[in-house]
Amino acid sequence: MxxxxxxxxxxxxxxxxxxxxxxxxxxxxxxxxxxxxLNFFSPLNLHVVKFTFYQATLSALFASVIGFPAAYLIGKTNFKFKGTFSALSSIPFVMPSVSMALGFFTFYGANGFLNEYFLWPLFHVRFEPLFSLFGIIMGNAFYNFPLVMIIVGGALASVNPIYLEAARIDGASKLKGFFYVELPIIFPAMVSAFLLAFIYCFTSFAVVLILGGARYATIEVQIYMYLRTLLDFKNAAALTVVQLSFVFSLAFVFSLLKRGFGVFSQEISSSKSKFPLWGYFYVIFMGIFVFGPIFSQAFAGFWNFQKSSFTLEWMKNLFSGQMDPYIGxxxxxxxxxxxxxxxxxxxxxxxxxxxxxxxxxxxxxxxxxxxxxxxxxxxxxxxxxxxxxxxxxxxxxxxxxxxxxxxxxxxxxxxxxxxxxxxxxxxxxxxxxxxxxxxxxxxxxxxxxxxxxxxxxxxxxxxxxxxxxxxxxxxxxxxxxxPTISVSAYRLFSSRHIPEAQALGTLLTISTFIIFYIIEKPFLTEK
Structure with a gap:
């Protein structure tokens, strides 16, 4: 050199x-x-490590389950708004974690949009997954499923169609062609997508802290607790070494798999395969349960949930100085x-x-x-x-x-x-x-x-x-x-000034939307 x-x-x-x-x-x-x-596996540390592995595994599996259909749609099928769908499906991953967590609270909370304006009025039932293990799994999975979509979708799009044509000439059905031809080819991509999602779920912080709290502390949250609340640097060091050892091992495996194919490929297939019927139901599901928290957070700062009316009260409180003591x-x-x-x-x-x-x-x-x-x-x-x-x-x-x-x-x-x-x-x-x-x-x-x-x-x-x-x-x-916006939003949320926290989250979400639109504008413009 x-x-x-x-x-x-x-x-x-x-x-x-x-x-x-x-x-x-x-x-x-x-x-x-x-x-x-150093007591790497004291009773508390051992519990935290076990729980972290457990929730990360379930979260990565859930992310794979909801991400694979999206990967198939952008990698193998043809529909008019494929570019828009692909770009919008990437929004959760670029969202600030505090905005995503607040969006879950806004949408899935006891008085959130889903329960207050849909489930309870129509079916007289409520769905309240927050402050539970399932809430953490949902938050992590919805935050990381775009990784599965991009990685596996890129692998599907790059499969040489000559292999499928040869299989069909030999009499293989479309389903058999997928399981015996495409699946073995994209399997490394599926494993890599799972590993990457697992790493991000394993080190998740804001989602776990806001949707779970100390009761469901992961290694990441517990390290923060040791450092800031308990001032226990010894146990913080022990958990950090455990986390570094495991994450570096997974990252090494991921890097080996990455060399075999384009992990970061965002290619959108030009396939002319017909858009499947189940795809419409999947898009509706995504629009409600995944994009619902994101878009509801964009409006939460201007909405009074008790009166079901538009308001500027929360923004006024935020900028009037009333919240300054809670922000610091x-x-x-x-x-x-x-x-x-x-x-x-x-x-x-x-x-x-x-x-x-x-x-x-x-x-x-x-x-x-x-x-x-x-x-x-x-x-x-x-x-x-x-x-x-x-x-x-x-x-x-x-x-x-x-x-x-x-x-x-x-x-x-x-x-x-x-x-x-x-x-x-x-x-x-x-x-x-x-x-x-x-x-x-x-x-x-x-x-x-x-x-x-x-x-x-x-x-x-x-x-x-x-x-x-x-x-x-x-x-x-x-x-x-x-101070910063993200920490200020969390401090407002933890001090139970939730409307003002949502208002600050709204500003952060809208800013992210603008940035995302500028970055992804070529994809959002359909040809």
Missing amino acids: RKKDYLEMLPTAILMVGAFLLPLALIIIYAFEFKGR NSIFYAIFWTLIFAVSSSLMVMILSSISSRVIQKKKMHLLDALFTSPLAISPVTLAFGYIILEGYVYITFPVEMVAIYTVISFPIGFQIFSSAWERFPSFVDDAASIDGAGFWTKLFKIYLPILKPQMFSSFLFSFAIAMGEMGATMVLYDPRF
């Missing part, structure tokens, strides 16, 4: 070593300092600092991922590729724990910590976006510009920026949305002088 390449990679290397690897290494070192005195600061400060953190981290992700992905693609540096993607497997709560330990060695302020953490957790998304772009980049254009004597800055403004403008826009907005909704690390390191 040339000296120039080293210099281009240096800023990203500093970020990954200083803001990612170092905090994780400090956790391991801190754990070893106890010299065998002004709501205007929460919006201001959220924007500062989100914009700063998004700019860093956009710049660093575009440069590093170019060098890695050009030099085929697969080891660094894996390293730069690895933050996907690390929970923000774990990373924040590392920063608490780091504070004992280096003076670091809360705003710097937040920008660094938001950048690290968003970086893999930007890196994947630009990696795909550089793979398709017309190298002859670069070569021709070099032959004509164009320098780096000339190529940057005349070639790279115009061609990669969509990727730069997407990476910035994806990172911005992630930072806007991040809650785990922010709550672990929280400093009331620098």
Whole structure:
């Protein structure tokens, strides 16, 4: 690798070593300092570990069950609004976790939209899954089913039709063709989708904290409890080591499976297969039970559930200063600092991922590729724990910590976006510009920026949305002088100011919708 390449990679290397690897290494070192005195499986820790495995397995299975039909529809069938369906089905995964959890409360709560305006008036029954294991499973599954849809749908779309044609020539029915031809081909994708969903469910934080609470604490929530409530760093370290060991093992298996096919493929099949009858029932089911919480949260801040009427009362309370004591600061400060953190981290992700992905693609540096993607497997709560330990060695302020953490957790998304772009980049254009004597800055403004403008826009907005909704690390390191929207919404919810929490969640949800629409506009425009 040339000296120039080293210099281009240096800023990203500093970020990954200083803001990612170092905090994780400090956790391991801190754990070893106890010299065998860590009780990894005390009665409480053992219960938490067992429950985490149990709920993550059920949640990932449920996500697979509801995600596979969507994968089949976008991968194998043809219908007019396939692009819109595919794009809208991805909304849950890009939603801030606090908005998704509040949306469940708004829709499935005792006085929520589903019970108050549909089930009870029509059937005189109520469906109240909140604050239960089933509520956590539903929340995690609905939040992560787009992973199954994208991964398995991409695998189905890429199956060579010649295999099915050969099977049908040999007399195989459509059903047999699927089970004996397509299923074995896409099975690695199905396993990978399950593993990835399992990892996200295993490290779920906001959904479990809001829909389950301490009674249904997972490893992630219990680590937060140890750090912020009990100040028990010893047990926090023990659970963190258990979580890191298991998640890294799963991530390694996932990376092996990923090499066999395009896990991140979002290809939409051009198949002309007829849209099945069951597909209509599935779309209706998704529209009610999955999109219901999302879209109801977008209106909850303007709705009085007791009077069943439109209101601006909750927004007025939110911005009048009445809620400031419960937030710990002004709501205007929460919006201001959220924007500062989100914009700063998004700019860093956009710049660093575009440069590093170019060098890695050009030099085929697969080891660094894996390293730069690895933050996907690390929970923000774990990373924040590392920063608490780091504070004992280096003076670091809360705003710097937040920008660094938001950048690290968003970086893999930007890196994947630009990696795909550089793979398709017309190298002859670069070569021709070099032959004509164009320098780096000339190529940057005349070639790279115009061609990669969509990727730069997407990476910035994806990172911005992630930072806007991040809650785990922010709550672990929280400093009331620098409030954020997501933590403020949770503090309002936990202090039983639910209408105002829903109002703040509404603002966050609408902001996410706008970002999502900008990113996915090409898919939402049907041809």
